[in-house]
Amino acid sequence: MSLASASLGHASRRDGAINADALRAHARREARGLFVLLSPGLFLVFAVIIVPIGWLFWLSLFDETGQLSAANYARFFEQASYIKTFVTTFKVAFTVTGACVLLGYPLAYMLSQLPRRATSICLIFVILPFWTSVLVRTYAWLVILQRKGLVNTWLMDLGVIGQPLPLANNFAGVVIGMTHIMLPFLVLPLYASMKAIDVDCLRAGMNLGASPAATFRQIFFPLSLPGLASGLVIVFVLCLGFFVTPALMGGGKVIMWAMRMEQTTSLYSNWGAGAALGVVLLAVTLALLGLFHWLLGARATGVWSRR
Amino acid sequence: MLLSLAQSALPIGISGIEKRFGAVSILSSLSLDVAAGEFLTLLGPSGSGKTTLLMILAGFVRANAGSIKVGGEEIITMPPHRRNIGMVFQNYALFPHMNVFHNIAFPLKQRRVSAAETAERVERALDLVQLKGLGERRVDQLSGGQRQRVALARAIVFEPRIVLMDEPLSALDKSLREHMQIELRNLHRRLGMTTVYVTHDQREAITMSDRIAVMDAGRIEQIDQPEVLYARPRTKFVAGFIGESSFVPVESRNGSVWYEDRKLRMNDAAPSTGRHLMVVRPEKLRLIAGEPTGDVNVLPAIVGDVIYQGDSFVCYATLRDGRQVTLRDYCRSDVLARLPAPGEPVMLGIDAQDVVLVADQ
Numbered sequence A: 001m002s003l004a005s006a007s008l009g010h011a012s013r014r015d016g017a018i019n020a021d022a023l024r025a026h027a028r029r030e031a032r033g034l035f036v037l038l039s040p041g042l043f044l045v046f047a048v049i050i051v052p053i054g055w056l057f058w059l060s061l062f063d064e065t066g067q068l069s070a071a072n073y074a075r076f077f078e079q080a081s082y083i084k085t086f087v088t089t090f091k092v093a094f095t096v097t098g099a100c101v102l103l104g105y106p107l108a109y110m111l112s113q114l115p116r117r118a119t120s121i122c123l124i125f126v127i128l129p130f131w132t133s134v135l136v137r138t139y140a141w142l143v144i145l146q147r148k149g150l151v152n153t154w155l156m157d158l159g160v161i162g163q164p165l166p167l168a169n170n171f172a173g174v175v176i177g178m179t180h181i182m183l184p185f186l187v188l189p190l191y192a193s194m195k196a197i198d199v200d201c202l203r204a205g206m207n208l209g210a211s212p213a214a215t216f217r218q219i220f221f222p223l224s225l226p227g228l229a230s231g232l233v234i235v236f237v238l239c240l241g242f243f244v245t246p247a248l249m250g251g252g253k254v255i256m257w258a259m260r261m262e263q264t265t266s267l268y269s270n271w272g273a274g275a276a277l278g279v280v281l282l283a284v285t286l287a288l289l290g291l292f293h294w295l296l297g298a299r300a301t302g303v304w305s306r307r
Numbered sequence B: 001m002l003l004s005l006a007q008s009a010l011p012i013g014i015s016g017i018e019k020r021f022g023a024v025s026i027l028s029s030l031s032l033d034v035a036a037g038e039f040l041t042l043l044g045p046s047g048s049g050k051t052t053l054l055m056i057l058a059g060f061v062r063a064n065a066g067s068i069k070v071g072g073e074e075i076i077t078m079p080p081h082r083r084n085i086g087m088v089f090q091n092y093a094l095f096p097h098m099n100v101f102h103n104i105a106f107p108l109k110q111r112r113v114s115a116a117e118t119a120e121r122v123e124r125a126l127d128l129v130q131l132k133g134l135g136e137r138r139v140d141q142l143s144g145g146q147r148q149r150v151a152l153a154r155a156i157v158f159e160p161r162i163v164l165m166d167e168p169l170s171a172l173d174k175s176l177r178e179h180m181q182i183e184l185r186n187l188h189r190r191l192g193m194t195t196v197y198v199t200h201d202q203r204e205a206i207t208m209s210d211r212i213a214v215m216d217a218g219r220i221e222q223i224d225q226p227e228v229l230y231a232r233p234r235t236k237f238v239a240g241f242i243g244e245s246s247f248v249p250v251e252s253r254n255g256s257v258w259y260e261d262r263k264l265r266m267n268d269a270a271p272s273t274g275r276h277l278m279v280v281r282p283e284k285l286r287l288i289a290g291e292p293t294g295d296v297n298v299l300p301a302i303v304g305d306v307i308y309q310g311d312s313f314v315c316y317a318t319l320r321d322g323r324q325v326t327l328r329d330y331c332r333s334d335v336l337a338r339l340p341a342p343g344e345p346v347m348l349g350i351d352a353q354d355v356v357l358v359a360d361q
Helices: A002-008 A020-059 A071-078 A080-113 A116-131 A134-145 A150-157 A171-195 A199-207 A212-240 A244-249 A257-267 A271-300 B002-008 B050-058 B100-110 B115-128 B144-156 B174-191 B202-208 B226-231 B236-241 B333-337
Strands: B012-021 B024-034 B039-043 B065-070 B085-088 B162-166 B194-199 B211-216 B219-224 B246-253 B256-259 B274-280 B285-288 B296-308 B312-319 B324-330 B345-351 B356-359
Touching (some): A071 A271, A080 A116, A080 A212, A080 A257, A116 A171, A134 A244, A171 A212, A199 B085, A212 A271, A244 A257, B012 B050, B024 B050, B039 B202, B050 B065, B050 B194, B085 B144, B100 B115, B144 B162, B144 B174, B194 B202, B211 B236, B219 B226, B296 B324
Parallel strands (some): B039 B194, B039 B211, B085 B162, B162 B194
Antiparallel strands (some): B012 B065, B246 B274, B274 B356, B285 B345
């Protein structure tokens, strides 16, 4: 060893490190090369995320006359309608997320337990609506749910109800329509995480004396929670900014945040106020996600993070 | 309390088990008795049905027919969670959302054991598998060997009547596997639980088992103690699967057995008239110089290759009929002195007591 380094003529270096400078230079060159390769992506992120959001924030700081002011934000506290819209938005988002969990969890569970062929067929039915326009699906629901729609006609013909149920142009209509659209966003990640649960873990549970119900409660359900959490977050966040379905199904009675933005910008051309709405929605969403992450993190202490 | 297993170990009586998946028969009329406290290994190549049999014992797979009795009680239709059988899975199947303590406490929790007793028993189980003080570790913080030990502790902490193990060491590296084999063996000696162990590794089976059931194509080929299985294989499959073997065709006629024109000297009685195979283990063959003495059979052969391996050498030789046989011997100086060269004609000797014949299928 010493002979070899002496013969190479590097043994005289004080630290005895062979090629240290060359290797450091090589590392620097590599880092530079990687940065160059990364730059298109960084530029894209900067151009389509950082700049527009910064611009949005900038716009929100000017009132209608073009004066720098906090008027756009003060409005949230002064005008009751803003607060009402805000509350409605969260009420819809919570209800739809809840409905998606109630419908989606059993569906995802069934998908994860079916034989493979049956699963792929059923999955097509889950994904199929994705390929249809949201607008088309929403109008379809309107046809089904309106006063003289399919549901009310059938129920009245069967004599179940005497009066048509108020299913469209109200809160119920918005929730039904949105649940339909949001369901795949919950089912797909949930299904993936259920599919990843090791069958042997469930077998081990039963082998160790847990009844099927206890095995589900103590093993399957906790292990499906990461998928449920990500599905939940996706659905909730999408709900907060949803426009088409509440606009059509709400019949003007359910005003959500995104509809408010549309009104403010296209009807009143008040770009500052619209931008402020966007900024607040973004901030509240991020805060909620942070809270959610913190709650989950505290509860799971990293057990879910790595398998 | 954990040491009281010996008294509660129960025998298993398996009879007439049949399992088909569609038209494919996995197990055909399989019967097997495991004595109380015995360490029995199901050994076979993949697809031989050994894991399926274990799954039927645990209750995860429903047989098409058959009976499983544990201490005389029929359990074939009993759901898995009532069977009270411990199992160590191939991939350990530890619960990833629980720490080591809760994994091991799981079976006790299902049995409504008090918190104080649970803590005590988990502690003792951890001690038994040499993981003292690791109760708070997360499963993903453990090495493969440690996970293996946790799985083992979890399978025995509730003092099951029977413990099943499905290739539990296959994921470990060689040295750890050999170490765990000894440890599992010692643990079994201490606790005395009836154990059914599945493996495809014949060396592992020989090291650990009281008895080995060699399985092939859904049937048990032979079930015997390891030394009997090795020395007296009853079928060509068993002889080929356990240890190394060459097969030399022989013929039985008029009450004696012939290899070509030489009458075989053998201790066993001659089998039924017809063609048979002589099982030749590499270490049972030796090079003969000069005239053979004593009760030994001589096979003339041509040396193909000689491979020196330090402590021993391996000699590949071709018999007159073109069959390859292998000879292994230790490198004693007298043997080394006259090591044959490739192409050299030699005489291979096999003692009469080492002659084992199997049917030529």
